[in-house]
Amino acid sequence: MKSFKNLGKHCLFLMMLLCLFPLGIQAQNYVKGTILDENGEPVIGATIKVQGSSEGVISDLDGHFSMNVTPGVKLAVSYVGYKTQVVKASSNMKIRLLTDSKFIDEVVVVGYGVQKKSDLTGSVATVSEKDLENRSTSDAAAALQGKASGVQVLNFSGAPGQGASIRVRGYSSNSGNLGPLLIVDGLKVDNIQYLDPSMIESVEVLKDAASAAIYGAQAGNGVVLITTTKGGTGQASVSYDLKLIDQSVAHKAELFNAKDFIAYKEMSGIDMDTKLKANNYNGTDTDWQDVVFNPSWSVQHSLTFKGGNSKGHFLTTLNMLKNDGIVVGNKDQYKRMTAQINADYNLFRWISVGTNTSIEKWSTRSVPQMNLFGSVYTSALTLDPLTPVYFDDPSEFPSDMLQAYKDGKNILKDPSNGKWYAVSKYQTDDNGNPLLQRDLVDSKSSGINVRGTMYANITPFKGLTFTSRFGYRIYYNNVHSYTPAYFASSMVYSNNYDISANANTGYYYQWENFANYNFSLAKNNFTVMGGMSYIEDNSDNVSAGANGPDILSGYESNFHYLNYVNNNAKTTKSIGNAPGRMVSISYFGRFVYNFDNRYGFQANFRADAFDSSKLAKNNRWGYFPSFSAGWTASNEKFFKNIFDPKVWSFLKLRASWGRNGNINVLSGYPYATTISYNSYWYQYSVNDPTVSYGSAPSGLVNPKLKWETSDQVDLGLDARFLNDRLTLGIDYFNKKTRDLLVSVPVANEVGVDNEIMNAGKVRNRGLEIELGWKDHINDFRYQVYGNFSSLSNRVTYLDPSVGRIVQTVSGCNNPMSKVFEAGHPIWYFRGYQYDGVNRETGAPKIHDFNGDNVINEDDMTDIGSPIPTYTYGITINMAYKGFDFTLFGTGQGGNKIFNLAYRADTPLRNSLRYYYKNAWTPDNHSGSMPDPKQVVNDWHFWGSSASEFSGAFFKFKQIQLGYTLPKTLVRKVMLSNVRIYFSLDDFFTITKYPGLDPETATMNNNSWLMGCDVGSFPTSKKFIMGLNITF
């Protein structure tokens, strides 16, 4: 009876025991036994009864029980979630309970309701709390990466506070609006960056159109439903989590050091010797990546209180984080404090009410990136290693800087050491110095967001639930920015100071009323749901600024506010404000039918109408139906006859079709015939600066505009084998999007740049496989989960009048363009095809497609796509005694990255060492890259596939080892659970990409600039020390 010592801590167990105690005292003969689950863990609180009687006992904390019965009597052993077993009583029994598949059936959140997972007929990916635990990322979207098939998570920047983007089943729009609809506890939100992964109970991704159709015109890019953690039942608890994160740059680009740089430029035919002498080169060898990146600390605290009983639940969490990014200094920072309050209460038998509210306070400072003119990273990657970080004395200045200095212009100094930022004497470039770019603009953003819902569920009689839910979002944020006049070089300077401030406020609310009704007739189960929603989104913004050669009454940092702007004649002041409002109304319904847990059918329908800023009145309404069906073959008698349930326990086949829309692409009255009134001007006097105003149409009018529509077919299969240890899920989808909103370049003679038309079709299709294995070897438990998704993306049609839509990366002169064209993936890279080196001459071979012996734009071709054709993730969990270990990695491939570091017009920039390492030389004719001399200024070569690299990578996102202290130990200090862990997040990357992080190597994730690398904030690698304590 030593186990009784511990019972005091387990009230529930004690209560249950007390209830059963009278049974135990009628002792006769004692039999003893242990009850274990499939993993060999003791089952606590299992009921052991003599079959057919009410006599029984329950198992204790170690799974032991003893009872006074005659050996040989049949005992029934039962426990919730396990199959009841009947065994003959004997001494020292070991009883192993098997899980009952009916009970492992989780409930899945679908739009406006929940469904049992077994009833699902569409394709819904679920990521549970457990998958998101103890991650170093503070962004819910980033935490989803690699955890579900069909979901691509794009981290286009590793900057602190930079949220990841989610793509569900491909890229079905050529606009920037490719992200899914995000719903948190029923509230439509603009981002999920505020949600710390630790606050999430589950994430459901509605992947197929049938599941998403309940969200109609907003669901064209999928729907992500997030449920935040609820208060617990039973014991109240207080828990505290701490993460200390040491971050540093994970994958440096392979650039030149000074020696190799000089050698390479000599090989390129540049007279380095003369240049070095002329500039008194003293052997400086700057590694700009080392200069820019510096390990830094990030800290996260989380404190949670929760409790509850049969009447209600309560949870409050306070989450705080401070992340100082890996750029040296404190110019890249993200601070966030979030409080979450979730509560619900059953007031009466027929009504329960609840609220989920989150209050977020955030602030960020960031450094410029993904820009050719003014970026820390472009500069760090392209500034030559011969240039020092700082100049100590004006005598070291290049001549134009010196002249500017003498003219009294502002040559910027690093405030931390009082030295001047150096610029190159070898190549005047557009960035000057990465630290100058870091410090030039002083910009801060901060704000407060309140997001939440309040709801009431009314159940007038069994089966019917009315829900009225009011969701709201209130935000307030400020942006302040100050940039001095300065001079660094004839390409990097400003004669003007600039200061601005923005205040943005807004409130959003949605009111949804819907009813769910469940009823059964014999083996027929029905669920009917219907409802409506009203959404209003209001925003307001006031901005002000000043610009000019002398704009402030003082320039010390305590004057950097609009209050101190002067009234000089050359001070240009600007102001702005225009409140905005968006409204939508929707009606929706669902019908679910299930027969005998074997056949399921579901239909969804939604009608959406949006306000006049998006569509004309006659095109306002959209209707979005969907149908899906499922067959659980394993519940058929014949299946059970053929397959031993221990070998193959579950098989379900699913099929669905649905239609969704994408409304995000429409805004700003694109259909309306209007005149931009008095927005043009001309000055009719040579001496008088007064302007006369004029008016003209606001653009070409297309009253026929409608939203993008997707039709998607999904075929799926779910299966479980070997006592449910092996799980398998396969989905095939084919999503066709039509009426793609395309900004169509019209003929030049029309006189405007483009016209918005519904002019394209895109097809995304792919296969998604999820495979899991879960088992144990004695006390060693392990679980392996993997997912794989393929994606084939094609523009299948573009209005013949368009041909192809071409975008170039402006400012770098590279002839490569991003193109949207039928028969190709969206925004593929169009450039020259590099066919290798002419072994004799070392010249590059550029493919002459039309055979006219001239390489020109007619020879440009599809040289790849920035979109990964496959993504995958693998998670391995292991536990032994108090130790746990997680290995989680994710990868992608099939995509290309076009590196724009080399500039044929300004060859004295630093660039990838790759071209030197692999160069053809007179002594080595086997190099894969041409003789540097022959391509030094060759745009055809640098605009070819030779500048392109595979974007494939595999990243170990998490390698975590944790140890949970023995309960007996922690109880002595009045704690219930203590876990410490160490984790390496994003630590190792397997890639062939010679640039910075292949994951963030893009100018953005949206459309035509995806995959073009001009330098972006790389993902950092993190070493994490963490602590979880529960009181």
Add this chain to the structure above:
Amino acid sequence: MKKYIIFILSGLFLLSSCSEDKLEIGQKGVITEESFYKTDADAESALTAAYQMFITNVGGYSGIVNAPYVLFNLCGDDIYAAGNNYGDNDFLAAINEFRYDTQNSVVNDSYKGYYHAIYGDNLLIDKFKAGTTPIQKRCVAEARVIRAYCHMMLAIGWKNPPLIDHALAGSDKPANSESQKALLDWCAKECEEAVSSLDERKSVNDKDGSVKVTKGFAWSVAGKCHLFAGEYNEAKVDLKKVIDSGKYALVPTDRWKELWHVEGDGDEEKIFELNTVENSNIGTWSGKIQRSTWMLPNAWNWRSDKLVTSPTMQGVGGWGGLGVNEKFAQDFENNDGDSPRRKASIISYKEFMTDLAYPDDADKTMTEDEKLADPNRGINSPEGLYGQCLYLPLKRIYTKADVYPNSYSVNNYLIMRYAEVLLMYAEACAQTNDPSGLQYLNAIQERAGSKHISSTLTLDEVKNEKKYEMWLEDCRWPDMVRWGDLDGIKNAGKNIPSLHDEFIAPDKPNYKKKHVGYLTYSNPNEGKAFGFVKGKHEYFPIPYSETSTNPNIKQNPGWGTASSTNPASK
């Protein structure tokens, strides 16, 4: 429980029944098209919009340069596309060395710019062509002349691109005009018809009369169209009207150098300029920088990072993109001698040291020899100034007054000046053996202070004079094509000079003694396809952006067929 259901249901319906009105949200900052294009004030408002479209699309920047302006000059035999090194701003050098393609951004932006300007005119003309009030008639007439000017430049550059005489729908794919001559004739006729409704410049002192379309500008454009169409007698008639109007005059010799700078805005010689006056109430990016040539001051000013110090007149440090053709420089020097015109157009390296003020000069007075031995001036880069000969450009170097306040230009964008009218008239006379044009040719020469004064009017004399007087004013290349005088570019892209200074060359006699320029030559195009091709390069190609979207357009000879670059037909 029923009362709750009823309560909820009624709430639900209440909400849904009133809601569609909530979807009506008015658009801000616009008026309906039906309420516009009605009154005289509307006509003037539409005209102002047309002027904005003209100045931003033709007179404004695109990329780092002003596209039409550099395009019409870059092909000439009088400049090099210079810069830091071969390959620097190659999209400009490619034009200069005749190795550009149909995707060249300067060609594209110029072509597009003219048509986008025309759009503003057509909007007005379509709505008010039947207007009866004097104001409406005048507004239509001004728009017609702007439209004609843009079409004329298109005809000169692209031969027979589409004629767009009304606002098009987005789906329209216009075809080429009938011929260059037909297009030019249409332009001339448009101007001649519009003249009667136009204002006339009040006097030579009427500055404001030079920044809007007047009778004088209409006649000038009509005359130029006739000249380019080979209709010399018709040209004479129109151009003579400008001369006889008495509203224009050549500026005196000492002010010749002001013509391209802010001091010369609206002066007596200007027939039409796109006007821009600094107004600090307007934000840089609220339409102000868009009507400047923005980075052209940087792109074409002297390369400041390769000079020890820049002359103080230079408004903004440059990247040295404009080089003077070596032969042109010699010819100019031979023709003009040390005329004020030559010295304000191109400046020898020695004069560059001695005639211009440097920061050092502020402290002390230096003799010429002292200046030539001053270590604080001259080229400091041993590789020299790529693409420059012994004469540096001066005429279009943006001064401190021209750039305000953040390095974009505020001087007016010159479209037509009186000297061009006189030279065109002189040519039309020469072409028709009418000696009466000589006086105008001589007026130009005398005003320039040139040592060469023509005694008889011949076509060669006019050609010779126009080359120098109108240098960098969009004239030389069209004239070369029109006259067939293409010898000067037969070596384009070969033997590119770089200007060095002996002062910093250890192996030169004047090392550390005296600033003396010397040249080296390079042939970086060797092995590449470059150089002028007869039958192809006379006209710019229809840009790729056009041929790839418009199946009805026909590409110019030598540039491939439109269909080979049109993916729709592949």
